[in-house]
Amino acid sequence: MHTGNSNSEWLETDGLNKTGSITRGFSVGNRQDFSLNSSLNLMLSGKLNNDLEIQAAISDNNIPIQPEGNTQQIQEFDKVYIRLQKDKTAFTAGDIECQSSSSNYFLKYNRKAQGGDFQTTFSPQLTNNDEMHIGFSGAFGKGRYARQEITSIEGNQGPYKLKGNNNETFIIVLAGSEKIFIDGALLVRGEDNDYIIDYNTAEIIFTSKIAVSSKSRIVVEFEYSDKNYARSLITTDIDYVSGKFFTGFSMVSESDLKNQSVQQDLNNEQKLIMSLVGDSINQAYSSGIDSIGFTTERVMYAMIDSLGYDSVFIYSTSSDSALYALTFSYVGKNNGNYTQTGSSANGRVFKWVAPVAGISQGEYEPVILLITPKKKEMYTFKAGYQFSKNTVLNAEYAISNNDINLFSNIGDENNAGHALTVNFKNLQPVGKDTIKKWSLSTNIRTEVTDRSFAEIDRFRSVEFSRDWNLDLMEINKNTWFGLVNVLLQNAQKDKFSMNSGFFMRDAANASYQNSLLISKSWENLRIVSSASYLVSPAGGNNARFLRYQNQLERKLGVFSIGVEANGESNLINSIDSNRLHTSSFAWQSEKFYTAFADSSGRSGKMFYQYREDQIADSNRLIPQTYTTDLGFETSGPVFGVNQLLLRTTYRKVIYKTTTTPNEEFLLGRAEYNGRIHKRFMVFGINYEAGSGMEAKKEFSYLEVTPGQGVYTWNDYNGNNIRELDEFEPAAFSDEGNFIRVYTPTNEYVRVFSSQLSGNMAMSPAEWIKRNKGPLKFFTRLNNRCAFSWDKKTSSNQASEMYIPFNGEANDTMLVAQNANWRNVLAFKTTDSHLTVSWMNSDNHNRGLLTNGFEDRQTRTDELKIGKTFFKSWILELAGQKGIKNYTSEYFASSNYSIEEQNFKPSLAWQPGTTFRWSLLFQYAEKNNTIGMQNAIVRKGGTELKFSKAGKGLALLQFNMLQISYNGVTDSNLGYIMLEGLKPGRNFTWSASIQRTLGNNMQLNFIYDGRASEGNPVVHTGNVQVRVFF
Template sequence: MGQGNGDYVFLTTTAAGKVFEYVAPVDGISQGNYAPIIPLVAPVKLQMATIMGGFHPSEKTDVKFEAAISNNDKNLFSTEDDSDNQGIALKFDGRQRLYSGKWNLDAFSGYQLIQSRFRAIERLFNIEFSRDWNLTETPTGTQSLFVSGLDFSLPEKSTISYRLEKLDFSTQFSGTRHLLSAYANLEKWRIQHQSSYLKSDGTRASSTFFRQQSDVVRRLGRNWAGTRSRAEDNQERLKETGLLSSVSQRFFEYGAFVGRGDSTKVFAEVGYLRRVNDSLQDGRLIRVNHSDSYYLKSRLLKTDKSDLSLFTNYRLLHFEKEGVKDVPSLTTRLLYNDRFFADLIQVSTAYETFAGTIAQQEFSYVEVEPGRGVYTWNDYNGNGLQELQEFEVAPYPDQAKYVRVFLPSQVFIRTHQNRFSQAVTLNPLKWTNATGFRKVLSHFYDQASFSTERKRKAEAREFDVNPFDGSENGLLGLALTLRNSLYFNRGKQHHSLTYTWLKSEARSLLSVGAQENTNGLHQLQYVHLFQKSWLVTLTTEANTSATYSENYAGRNFRLEGKEGESKVSYLFSKNAAWDVFVQFKEVSNRLGDQEKLSQTRWGTSFSFTGSKDFTANGEVALLRNGYSGNALSPVAYTMLEGLQPGQNTTWRLLVQKTLTQYLDLNISYQGRKSEGTKAIHTGSIQLRAFF
């Protein structure tokens, strides 16, 4: 509200959100800057109409134009101040061929005018527009952009382009940019260059901004050698103080490289880069650090079946300030894909190492409309306060009343990280028509995958390059998944079997301490279709799930469970089916109070897909939860999946209809009822438009 316009001041932030403190007025004058009011959000409307065209008076002349008008009404409930809703934008482009022959010369020019009241629905300029013009604060007023230049081209050999740009925002900003780009592809040389120089003046600051990037490559048969350079010099001086602003910076980077091979097939390139950085210190741009980088870029194998590429970069950052240690970093990326024995075995490997930072992340929970959030709050200790450890992922839409909002962190820890993934597929399908043992193997199919990502605290010059290192020393983050699925008669629904084994582990660093989660699964599924209409599905599994929280002992548990499900489906057609199922589950907690759950679930479901873009599916289920332990605890919420001990009933219905090519209608309804409570009904209607 602004200082003196409210009776509250900001105090602190909790899991429930921001907390404000009342400050009594003094002599009738408010002392705070917040007030307990809710602003009414008025409906708005933004419309835009565009007309464009072109004119070609001759083969050497091309003229294009575009005009747009926008209508931006910020309050549809009121007609006050509607006189400034409309704005216009104009654009003209022209190109003239000045000379044609062995070489070509074109002149081009363009002009854009955008009124201050014009509002576009989509972005008008590229995402780097503000930085290109040093627009740290977007000026207001009518905007005009004039462009003119020359293009010289030697077909299939070289091009040179000069471009002049003039940008104005009424009287608040004026800038001029000169851009030069060149490309030459000669017999043994390839030269690329891009540079720009900006000089601007505004009500807030004046600036100069120079940038350039150049590559020169010499080819010697299958070999090449070259140099490259990049530079930026950005100096913005504030009008009020005459000092350089915080966006001012300067760097210069140069290096050389050599390579051999075909860059589209098999090749290798090694190179060296040196970069010096100047930053703002005591109002001046002075040298703060420099770095030396050595890199290898290669594709070592490239065939119809195989692909192996490797990139690695080692950088050592030296600081000019005495007493500051050098900072090394290693970035590596290896990608390998291959197929063996006529696609019998398929292998995919990815490996990466890199340096980074990890934040000791702080977060809060903010209440939103039911169904719009992700989390629900359970007051486990009954004190009426929303505490971080009392929020759970909501299993039902009516409970999803909170979202997690991450707060800006001031604590970052430097890390060395590695990431590895491996996938192996065995597919003996090609032996379908074979005999003997190969015929038996053709019924099987196996997929195995392993992935891991580790984050360790950076220590001196030591790098974490081993993705299989199980050491706990300095480990800050971990995500590990190991999975294998073995199929028999995959996808055939004829005595089909699927065995799945899964193990996963995750660790994260939060401001409230470390959190760990582990999961394990053994699952066997049998599917068989008989008499062309009856589908039997039998599933059994054993699973484990463990959670460890460093500072919240009430969230520590280790669950072991066994499940079995039988389902019989009657297939009316390929588009309609009706199911009857029964499921048994037993879960026990091996820590704390040794809670136990014995659950029986049975019910029926259906699915239908119409011929005219209509689908519907639904389910009704009865559950009997035999639970021993405290029902109001994190472990109970996890084991009961948001339901209550005793008798429970759940139901759901989803209807989807494609109204037109660009319009879809979704109707969703679900409900539940627990023993001794009233039924809860949740529904939603969604109309989606595709543009």
């Protein structure tokens, strides 16, 4: 987006600030179709008149990806809306966020949508002192709410994959919609906080602040993009307050429009299938076999008989037999007859696997799980009365409607549900102590829900089911929940709290829980102690669930020392046999720590923790694991203004009930940012180590509007079928007709990861202030360096696990690596008439694909010397030496190692600031050391540049290239070594004009052309007009 002047002449409006631009253009060429392109980006804010305010973000860009989720704050770059406001009335249209009223108990939701939202507050004057708030929104929902409990893995920081409600494995999470909990605690997003998330692949990685264990309870609530049907969203909130009385009504309706399917192209047969399955929606399977005839646009299959099994499908490129297009669904291990296999096809390929002893050996089937249209509604009515300043009574009644299959009436009798809650609160001051100000709070709540009541989003605490052992109880029951809380506390945060509650499904299924919390602080001493005890039935069993948490902390100046003792014991006994149920467990842990924090900003903490977990075995609890954790963290200024952060956690797990080898894990992060001798050297270094998983990646190529892509397809083998090893990065823009699409997989490899990144700038002139004498030379030097190494290995050797920059391409234990290094050393005279620079770079990328490893590396050394003479003549000499390596485990015939040497002299004449004429030369030698192919490129050209401030610029360029090559031209290697050209004589030319018209308009014209021996001339043109606000 271009930021324009708010006081521009075009669309001048007093009191209205405007920034943005409108762009219209077209592209045309003799090797591509005519295409139009346009964009609108406009930001408005201010007043339309004295009372009416406007705020708007308008854009016609449709960005299909979500922003990165590695920071606490998310910048939604595709949010489009218009908001009008007058006094206490506001209307918003476009991208909106619908949230439930904070006063609701049952009805909780937070949705991103596209539509309209109206909010107003006024006095209806029914009484002397009353106020009413009305809110209404009507929109199409952007996503669907999901809640997922993730099974954690010992020492695995991630990524953990999120799935949709229908077990969809490939989803896009709406940015900022997620809430992630571990052991009931809400986490904070960001690299410096608890976790990062990739919204586009729906993967979560926990930072070194969170050491994930097999006992971690991970719960994620989120919205994900669901395009099976268009989805309506209607919400209403009405709140009325009159003196001590208040009442309100709220409703929300989310409904799939069953006759407006988007991603699903439903036929009558599929609709009939869904109408017959009723609420058993997991059985709504349709055939994924489509006989469409042979085509090169899709992955095709032939049908054969194999080992006595008929209708077996195999991948085929034969136009005679490859007549079937198949859609496969993941049905679980040993539930299908197909498995994914490596292939050169531009898409996923599955192969049939014969059953063994009647048991399927695959996990995919050529079937489609039809997603039924759903509807979810809730209506709530609430009222309350404030008897006094400290006493209030309120109640809420809710009706829910949950239809999980709008195509079927079967099972609709259980769609409607009801719920009721009544709550009493009282707060009273205790005693006459005006310093401590003790108060007594009493809260009594009762809640009734019937068996069909369906929440919109979770309204109870995130671990409510675990707190009450509900996972072991029959869920299809009416429930009655009650809780009494008494809290005594003062202004110094001393508190004494008691809870007593019950959860009842029927007379034989009643759970009772009591809990106690004490927190007391003295001048240098603090004690916190809590305990809870639950007695509950659990499916023919009696359960006793005891939990406790205790902390004692002592302050010693800037230091503090403390001890914690926590534990749980959940004993479940059979009522009939009095034997211990296998779901019984217990654990206890002790933690010792010391911490410090001083006035300079330095802080730190060190701890030791021991934990024992027990499981049921032969009617008793026996040790399952012994876990030891040792951690250290410190942060703050060091050596003046430099900043240091160190964080590390060591864990050792001893397994007692299995043959699993004992495990050790090290998790750490280090950051150091500083400078030496003022700004002589400024640097920043970051290091992180941990363990997790690496997903096998899969790529395919998707055709887009000609010239709008990044990759080109060359049919090297002439079979007219698009294959993965036939796509290359486009050498010219008119050839860019494809983009590469990343598809996540379900295959993961356990890895240890280490990362090191940093940057450094060194300027001797900041240290050496004398401009005379032998040190004068060094003041003209400066150095810039940036590097990053990200390594993932399956080796358990410490040197491989924690050192990120020693990975080699032939290392079979190296799973993935992304290494980048760039250093530039420059020398410049005082008058800038002589400049010398040396650049060294090394980029290495290794990825684990479904077809095996793929390794790319580029190393370059470049020396540039520039000299100005006769004031207007500039001579530049550039020499470059480098190597390009590509290694593919699957496409071994495409491997190469190209050594390249370049010499590029140029001479330019620039008599002023408006004109520059250049002569360009290049001599390059390229040698593939694997196949001994050689290429020599001789290039000569000229360039004219005209520019004038405020008016525009023009650039004309013409080049002639003579190329000799002894290899196969129509091959991967040939395309790369020839850079998209042909052996013999080649010509390239271009013209670009940028013209500024007035204060608000810019015209851009770009023309490119090229010609090669024996090939037609290629012309490409682009015209664009841009208007700024």
